[in-house]
Amino acid sequence: xxxxxxxxxxxxxxxxxxxxxxxxxxxxxxxxxxxxxxxxxxxxxxxxxxxxxxxxxxxxxxxxxxxxxxxxxxxxxxxxxxxxxxxxxxxxxxxxxxxxxxxxxxxxxxxxxxxxxxxxxxxxxxxxxxxxxxxxxxxxxxxxxxxxxxxxxxxxxxxxxxxxxxxxxxxxxxxxxxxxxxxxxxxxxxxxxxxxxxxxxxxxxxxxxxxxxxxxxxxxxxxxxxxxxxxxxxxxxxxxxxxxxxxxxxxxxxxxxxxxxxxxxxxxxxxxxxxxxxxxxxxxxxxxxxxxxxxxxxxxxxxxxxxxxxxxxxxxxxxxxxxxxxxxxxxxxxxxxxxxxxxxxxxxxxxxxxxxxxxxxxxxxxxxxxxxxxxxxxxxxxxxxxxxxxxxxxxxxxxxxxxxxxxxxxxxxxxxxxxxxxxxxxxxxxxxxxxxxxxxxxx
Amino acid sequence: xxxxxxxxxxxxxxxxxxxxxxxxxxxxxxxxxxxxxxxxxxxxxxxxxxxxxxxxxxxxxxxxxxxxxxxxxxxxxxxxxxxxxxxxxxxxxxxxxxxxxxxxxxxxxxxxxxxxxxxxxxxxxxxxxxxxxxxxxxxxxxxxxxxxxxxxxxxxxxxxxxxxxxxxxxxxxxxxxxxxxxxxxxxxxxxxxxxxxxxxxxxxxxxxxxxxxxxxxxxxxxxxxxxxxxxxxxxxxxxxxxxxxxxxxxxxxxxxxxxxxxxxxxxxxxxxxxxxxxxxxxxxxxxxxxxxxxxxxxxxxxxxxxxxxxxxxxxxxxxxxxxxxxxxxxxxxxxxxxxxxxxxxxxxxxxxxxxxxxxxxxxxxxxxxxxxxxxxxxxxxxxxxxxxxxxxxxxxxxxxxxxxxxxxxxxxxxx
Numbered sequence: 136x137x138x139x140x141x142x143x144x145x146x147x148x149x150x151x152x153x154x155x156x157x158x159x160x161x162x163x164x165x166x167x168x169x170x171x172x173x174x175x176x177x178x179x180x181x182x183x184x185x186x187x188x189x190x191x192x193x194x195x196x197x198x199x200x201x202x203x204x205x206x207x208x209x210x211x212x213x214x215x216x217x218x219x220x221x222x223x224x225x226x227x228x229x230x231x232x233x234x235x236x237x238x239x240x241x242x243x244x245x246x247x248x249x250x251x252x253x254x255x256x257x258x259x260x261x262x263x264x265x266x267x268x269x270x271x272x273x274x275x276x277x278x279x280x281x282x283x284x285x286x287x288x289x290x291x292x293x294x295x296x297x298x299x300x301x302x303x304x305x306x307x308x309x310x311x312x313x314x315x316x317x318x319x320x321x322x323x324x325x326x327x328x329x330x331x332x333x334x335x336x337x338x339x340x341x342x343x344x345x346x347x348x349x350x351x352x353x354x355x356x357x358x359x360x361x362x363x364x365x366x367x368x369x370x371x372x373x374x375x376x377x378x379x380x381x382x383x384x385x386x387x388x389x390x391x392x393x394x395x396x397x398x399x400x401x402x403x404x405x406x407x408x409x410x411x412x413x414x415x416x417x418x419x420x421x422x423x424x425x426x427x428x429x430x431x432x433x434x435x436x437x438x439x440x441x442x443x444x445x446x447x448x449x450x451x452x453x454x455x456x457x458x459x460x461x462x463x464x465x466x467x468x469x470x471x472x473x474x475x476x477x478x479x480x481x482x483x484x485x486x487x488x489x490x491x492x493x494x495x496x497x498x499x500x501x502x503x504x505x506x507x508x509x510x511x512x513x514x515x516x517x518x519x520x521x522x523x524x525x526x527x528x529x530x531x532x533x534x535x536x537x538x539x540x541x542x543x544x545x546x547x548x549x550x551x552x553x554x555x556x557x558x559x560x561x562x563x564x565x566x567x568x569x570x571x572x573x574x575x576x577x578x
Numbered sequence: 579x580x581x582x583x584x585x586x587x588x589x590x591x592x593x594x595x596x597x598x599x600x601x602x603x604x605x606x607x608x609x610x611x612x613x614x615x616x617x618x619x620x621x622x623x624x625x626x627x628x629x630x631x632x633x634x635x636x637x638x639x640x641x642x643x644x645x646x647x648x649x650x651x652x653x654x655x656x657x658x659x660x661x662x663x664x665x666x667x668x669x670x671x672x673x674x675x676x677x678x679x680x681x682x683x684x685x686x687x688x689x690x691x692x693x694x695x696x697x698x699x700x701x702x703x704x705x706x707x708x709x710x711x712x713x714x715x716x717x718x719x720x721x722x723x724x725x726x727x728x729x730x731x732x733x734x735x736x737x738x739x740x741x742x743x744x745x746x747x748x749x750x751x752x753x754x755x756x757x758x759x760x761x762x763x764x765x766x767x768x769x770x771x772x773x774x775x776x777x778x779x780x781x782x783x784x785x786x787x788x789x790x791x792x793x794x795x796x797x798x799x800x801x802x803x804x805x806x807x808x809x810x811x812x813x814x815x816x817x818x819x820x821x822x823x824x825x826x827x828x829x830x831x832x833x834x835x836x837x838x839x840x841x842x843x844x845x846x847x848x849x850x851x852x853x854x855x856x857x858x859x860x861x862x863x864x865x866x867x868x869x870x871x872x873x874x875x876x877x878x879x880x881x882x883x884x885x886x887x888x889x890x891x892x893x894x895x896x897x898x899x900x901x902x903x904x905x906x907x908x909x910x911x912x913x914x915x916x917x918x919x920x921x922x923x924x925x926x927x928x929x930x931x932x933x934x935x936x937x938x939x940x941x942x943x944x945x946x947x948x949x950x951x952x953x954x955x956x957x958x959x960x961x962x963x964x965x966x967x968x969x970x971x972x973x974x975x976x977x978x979x980x981x982x983x984x985x986x987x988x989x990x991x992x993x
Binding site: 136259260261262292293294327382385388389392393394395396492493494495499 | 743
């Protein structure tokens with residue numbers, strides 16, 4: 136059962152390449168035949184020479200990044216991309232969502248659909264499609280949204296998970312908030328789940344936890360790939376009956392995103408330490424899970440600076456105290472444990488009803504996936520994928536920023552000239568306001 | 579349009595053969611041969627009758643019209659026939675022989691014949707029994723079919739919780755079900771692919787019996803089932819294409835049955851009601867009631883028409899006359915009145931398209947009246963009504979005169 140990765144735009148192509156690389160490196164380490172087979176089947180297929188070829192499609196409007204990704208994969212000597220499974224053009228989308236969505240996307244629809252169809256037909260069973268992109272630029276966000284829409288049309292019964300990279304709050308692109316709002320509002324209707332990594336958070340992890348002095352995109356991407364990989368690498372789930380789960384996207388979506396108003400997922404991992412100090416560190420499951428739980432409820436994205444004062448409120452208190460402050464209520468969580476002694480690990484701390492909304496019991500809202508195989512050189516590691524209020528604040532500021540610009544009609548003509556009207560903007564604003572209010576009222 | 583009789587009969591025979599194949603494919607054990615159908619049409623004798631008794635019993639047992647298995651409690655042919663009659667009655671079929679002792683066995687002097695059984699079979703086919711049998715068989719054979727579970731009658735609480743939390747919870751559960759459905763679909767797709775791969779791999783090299791293990795036995799069983807399923811569906815398709823011919827032929831059986839000289843008017847059923855279809859005939863029943871009421875209203879109108887003699891007090895007059903004249907409240911009921919109109923209402927049905935296309939109420943149950951009999955009856959009724967009208971008129975007049983007599987100052991010259 137396989138996942139077809141669709142890498143869109145500069146960011147999507149870089150993160151995608153890094154993800155596939157770290158998944159394969161991890162799977163091939165040591166004697167892990169079972170996991171290795173499952174992981175390979177999930178993300179790669181073998182060509183006639185026995186070489187591993189990624190089940191991936193690369194799409195960008197500029198050739199540069201695609202060429203880089205392809206050659207980097209080939210240089211690894213472990214795997215490569217399919218020779219014809221990429222598509223690029225000479226001219227980018229100019230950081231304009233409308234240009235990608237209204238012009239580039241429709242112009243190349245047939246080619247892209249054909250590329251994806253070929254990869255899908257190569258799978259014995261399609262677990263789902265993983266579309267990776269950023270929301271700030273033009274190609275990843277605009278073309279990415281358009282391609283997701285096409286995929287939804289062509290594969291109405293397949294799971295589609297969008298992995299989004301959110302831009303730095305300080306700004307990479309002047310119209311990034313416009314692009315983000317338009318992307319998110321559209322994807323909310325199309326995708327089954329939207330897994331988000333914020334550049335700001337990942338940057339902090341690089342600087343504070345991994346002690347990287349000059350942080351490059353490669354560093355950021357490898358942190359994202361590590362977190363995402365620990366979610367997507369095969370694990371034993373409640374439904375998989377003692378074998379590695381064959382339906383990763385389906386199970387993830389079914390565990391976290393059954394409600395159409397709540398589709399935003401955030402990821403946090405523990406531990407994350409520099410490679411050099413790994414040999415001197417030792418971790419215990421209770422301490423790791425205690426930290427991870429506090430990270431969840433206090434909405435801290437990394438191990439450092441956890442606010443230990445935040446406590447879950449009892450149901451009665453919650454209803455009285457409507458402005459519950461900094462407590463992060465979850466709708467649903469998936470905890471993924473990898474490494475030594477996973478089977479004897481106690482996860483009761485995450486089954487506390489006070490962590491969840493009143494209308495979903497912890498049994499329905501919480502699931503654990505386990506794998507006795509360590510991930511990415513960490514003897515023990517825990518990753519939490521959470522559908523919670525964690526992304527409320529950045530989303531709110533994103534929509535707020537876009538609204539402020541929209542109020543003064545700044546740069547709107549750049550969008551209207553490609554066919555995105557002010558009404559389209561207003562629709563997107565209102566649908567995201569609905570999302571924000573749904574998450575705000577989650578208790 | 580005009581075809582030679584021989585060609586038609588050959589075609590009919592083929593069509594009946596298609597029906598027989600279909601019936602056999604649905605898993606019925608004793609299906610009469612096509613030839614038996616023809617012989618049944620012309621009153622084929624005990625051997626043919628027996629065939630039809632068996633097949634009727636078999637159908638009813640498969641469809642669950644009769645709860646107990648006739649054969650296990652077979653107290654002889656009579657018991658079987660009674661059960662068949664009871665089963666037919668439950669499906670809404672009516673015929674005279676069903677009410678006779680022994681379900682027509684050794685019927686009184688040739689009143690019952692294999693034609694009746696043929697008609698009963700036609701009724702069952704026309705009312706959807708064939709489709710029921712087909713569905714049952716397909717469910718048996720097709721193991722991949724996801725059976726729609728019989729709707730569970732969940733008792734919803736009278737006051738549904740409609741607060742936002744419950745609604746959200748429901749939305750979550752619906753989403754969860756949708757995801758499960760998708761996962762199941764993709765599993766089914768994968769299984770289909772694998773099955774295809776297995777069948778392709780096993781086709782060229784015929785597996786030797788020595789190497790056949792359990793899985794290949796299972797596969798072979800599946801194969802047999804699939805083959806049967808294909809045969810069944812093919813038989814059904816063939817039948818659907820030629821069905822019309824069969825129903826036309828059935829029409830001729832019905833016509834023959836109606837014009838049969840030995841056929842008698844239906845007797846009254848044991849419960850005292852006029853024998854007719856037990857259910858599925860609401861329209862006819864309504865019409866029956868309406869027509870039964872008809873004479874009453876006519877008489878009512880008649881009374882009003884008489885009233886102009888005392889225009890202002892017509893209402894009063896009418897009320898009084900109703901109360902003082904008892905015979906008016908019970909209209910003269912003709913013994914065969916319902917049958918007389920049934921003669922009219924059923925005629926068009928009989929020559930319409932086959933029942934499978936629409937109206938399936940074409941039961942050959944109606945009693946018949948010859949035109950001369952009907953005229954006679956109507957004349958009698960008319961005479962009776964006229965006589966009553968005369969009496970009524972007289973009574974009204976007397977009453978009017980009495981009233982006028984009470985009004986002292988007024989002198990009226992009676993008309």
